[in-house]
Amino acid sequence: MMRSLRSTTALVAAVLLAATLTTTTAAAAPEVPAKAKPVVRCEFTPTPENPAAKPVRIPSPVAKAKGTVDVYFVTNYGPFVVRMDRANAPCGVHNFVHLTKSRFYDWTQCFRLTNSARLGVLQCGDIYRQEEGGPGYKFPDEVTGQETYPRGTVAMGNQGPGTNGSEFFVVHSFANIPPNYTVLGHVIYGMSTFDRMVAAGIADPDQDGPPVHPIRLLKVFTLG
Numbered sequence: 001m002m003r004s005l006r007s008t009t010a011l012v013a014a015v016l017l018a019a020t021l022t023t024t025t026a027a028a029a030p031e032v033p034a035k036a037k038p039v040v041r042c043e044f045t046p047t048p049e050n051p052a053a054k055p056v057r058i059p060s061p062v063a064k065a066k067g068t069v070d071v072y073f074v075t076n077y078g079p080f081v082v083r084m085d086r087a088n089a090p091c092g093v094h095n096f097v098h099l100t101k102s103r104f105y106d107w108t109q110c111f112r113l114t115n116s117a118r119l120g121v122l123q124c125g126d127i128y129r130q131e132e133g134g135p136g137y138k139f140p141d142e143v144t145g146q147e148t149y150p151r152g153t154v155a156m157g158n159q160g161p162g163t164n165g166s167e168f169f170v171v172h173s174f175a176n177i178p179p180n181y182t183v184l185g186h187v188i189y190g191m192s193t194f195d196r197m198v199a200a201g202i203a204d205p206d207q208d209g210p211p212v213h214p215i216r217l218l219k220v221f222t223l224g
Helices: 002-024 090-101 191-199
Strands: 039-041 062-064 068-075 078-085 108-110 112-114 119-124 153-156 168-175 183-189 215-222
Touching: 039 090, 062 090, 068 090, 068 183, 078 090, 078 191, 090 183, 090 215, 108 119, 119 191, 119 215, 168 191, 183 191
Parallel strands: none
Antiparallel strands: 039 062, 068 078, 068 215, 078 183, 108 215, 112 119, 119 168, 153 168, 153 183
16 A cells, blocks of 8 residues: 555656646746845744644754745645745745655645635645644744735645744635735646635535545655
8 A cells, every 4th residue: 555655656746747847947047136145044933832733843943045946745636736935935935845844744634625705725734623733833924915815826824923833725716815824835736636626515605614525635745
């Protein structure tokens, strides 16, 4: 079983890598401002009142502040790839990569799917149940007040200012919400995966609750 899963994951990784290379090689690399800081310091604060849902260390306080990183997701509805922007959210991306490399998101469930006139998102990263089960620490927001959340946006979820941890959401349609959520990046491959999730239904008459059929993150990883 595990050997089969590893083979499947390797195959998916190869396909996703080929797909992302195909979609990005034609675009010129963005210029990096001459004065861009290569690193920043982040503040990760332990939350003993909310201990880690899985064994994971607090990330290093030093984060890269330029460049991008592609994060690959394998779900039971299909794969998708997110390109995360270190310049826009250096601490948020640093944290996400740290949790990914710690296998925090592997074999977890996404407990909230919405498809209302105001909000269309998939919420993941809270291990136990909706908004419960984080990494045992928190860190500040990285917002300017000008954030918008169109289809394909990936952002940190929170329970108030400065409570970022492991929770995140992906916008599958649009999100008419205040600019209070740190934008990590955008889906560059696999939005059809979310269309399938939404089509499978939501077990709530208000279209805000658990999916009819569980949505699972089987593997989340970066290459390199």
